[in-house]
Amino acid sequence: MKMSRKKIAFLGVGLLGLLIVAGIVIQAVWRPFGKHGKVNTSEIVLDIHHPDALIDSEALSRLPADMLRVPLLHDVLTQDFVDYYESTDTRLSADGALRRLAFEHQLDFGDQLIRRVFDEPAHVLLWRSPDGRLGYWIMSMRRNGLAKLLQGLGNVAASDTQLSQVAKLSGDVPVYALKLAVGRTLLFATKDDRLVVLSAPGVLLGTDGALLSERADVVDDLLSSGRDDAAHAFRLDAASDQPKGHRIVVSANYLSFGYQTFFSGIEALRFDLASSGGAPASWQTAALIDPDRLPQQWNGADLWHALPAGPAACASLPADWKGASDLLGKVVSAGADGAAQIGDALAGPAAVCWYAKSTLVAPVFVAHLKSTDANANAALKTVLGKSFGEVIGAYEAHAAKTDGSDGYRRLPVTTRSQGDAVTLWQRPVSARSGTALASKAPFAAQLSAQRYFPVTLAMAHGYLIFSPDARLVDDTLAVLDKRYPALADTLAPQRVSRTVLTLTPAAAASLIEREAASALPADQEAIFRNAARTHLVPKLQALAHYPPVSLSLPQTLPSSSGWVPVEWWFDRSGGAAAAAADGTAAARAAWDQPGVGGD
Structure with missing residues (x-):
């Protein structure tokens, strides 16, 4: 393990x-x-x-x-x-x-x-x-x-x-x-x-x-x-x-x-x-x-309006897109110019969120695009799709050979569009800790493990969305289509732009409990599993009773590098605990499974 x-x-x-x-x-x-x-x-x-x-x-x-x-x-x-x-x-x-x-x-x-x-x-x-x-x-x-x-x-x-x-x-x-x-x-x-x-x-x-x-x-x-x-x-x-x-x-x-x-x-x-x-x-x-290095002064409002409500944990990071594109340029055939095209298209901070329905190793990442120009986005889609196909994927012993000269075996990338505003790229990647069961996939015979990650990248409505778990990408698209509540809806309006971290203890406890059960299968880790049930689970139950909490920066940041206070806010509405009830039940059930946790 x-x-x-x-x-x-x-x-x-x-x-x-x-x-x-x-x-x-x-x-x-x-x-x-x-x-x-x-x-x-x-x-x-x-x-x-x-x-x-x-x-x-x-x-x-x-x-x-x-x-x-x-x-x-x-x-x-x-x-x-x-x-x-x-x-x-x-x-x-x-x-x-x-x-x-x-x-x-x-x-x-x-x-x-x-x-x-x-x-x-x-x-x-x-x-x-x-x-x-x-x-x-x-x-x-x-x-x-x-x-x-x-x-x-x-x-x-x-x-x-x-x-x-x-x-x-x-x-x-x-x-x-x-x-x-x-x-x-x-x-x-x-x-x-x-x-x-x-x-x-x-x-x-x-x-x-x-x-x-x-x-x-x-x-x-x-x-x-x-x-x-x-x-x-x-x-x-x-x-x-x-x-x-x-x-x-x-x-x-x-x-x-x-x-x-x-x-x-x-x-x-x-x-x-x-x-x-x-x-x-x-x-x-x-x-x-250092305010000079904060993209958009670390304003995360755009991100919180795109992410689904009820996360176990979410954080915004003042991403250095130039530094990230420099690294990407070393691993993609498009080189520095192609990577710079991706980095230059992104604006502001990035966000990463974990949800109780998924796993710790499969969060969702969201970044905001600078432009909605159709021509510019068409060129960006081309380099994104090519880079995704080159970077994402692992060797699959049972997969058919790709068209590449190296004969490296990977499952193909599927591309689909939902109108002009949404494009998705997806590639299944076999992994013992994957979020989906191989037996339920039409390409099960080509997978090298009993589980896999449906790794997905989406370009939609001015955002880039990425996750090893396709379900989280679909949920984010539902928020952008106004079919699911956004995280911003659960935050005080005056704090949305300055919130840098938000936690839902009930959802986090559910996620941690299920992950602990999955990481300690009864037939391999009986002693540690019993210890976790005795000592970890009661602590998580205590944690789950806390309301959602968020951290925010002051509305005005200093003009030069220095210390700023971080305020902690608790939401006393109590709705998040009920929203995580299904996840908590699933976490309890995971302890009764003999091996790795279910879907």
């Missing part, structure tokens, strides 16, 4: 979930100190001045509990979320290591050292590791009352086999290593009342064990002043020595899995928890945007 099908996440909760992990990974793995020696290391590739995320916290130990101030997260994650990070095996092993050091070297500190460390103000920089997590980090904090205890721990480094001194920073500040397990070593350094901890030797040391000069300079600055360039990179004021509450910033490049090139107008998201004017502390959201 493909791992991507197991990474099932509700989009809105997922954004916050990534930030939760960014904070929690620190308290899950931290331990300090060492003697002279060497560690096996290889340089880790990262940009020391541009982290993927940063955290400024008054106390990292309170971050999990403070995340539960968000009502939706409180109901979905529950207290188990906090308890887990208090008792995870890595944190318990850290506690055990410190107890061993205290016992063997007769150090005078109690069992609560780790908790006391995480009750201190901290500044954390994080970078992605090869597995996609925020797995590499540097943490800086004041030692305050722990200074004497930590100094005592450093004094025993020469007589402990787990501890070693591996380098010296400027001013002869020693860098210590603590070996936790095979392939797992942390580094730390202290100076005056400051402590810096690094998640892996390769964050600071090269393959030869020598200091990487640029990174050593950053650690020197953190030890001297607690300052670094990360705040500047995210256009923030420098972190204070005593932050109030929490500030979590995550780059759009990380959230987009590296595809930020195609929507460079948004650079980062920020979540702040702080008190204001004596009011209780609450989480606030902001986005770092």
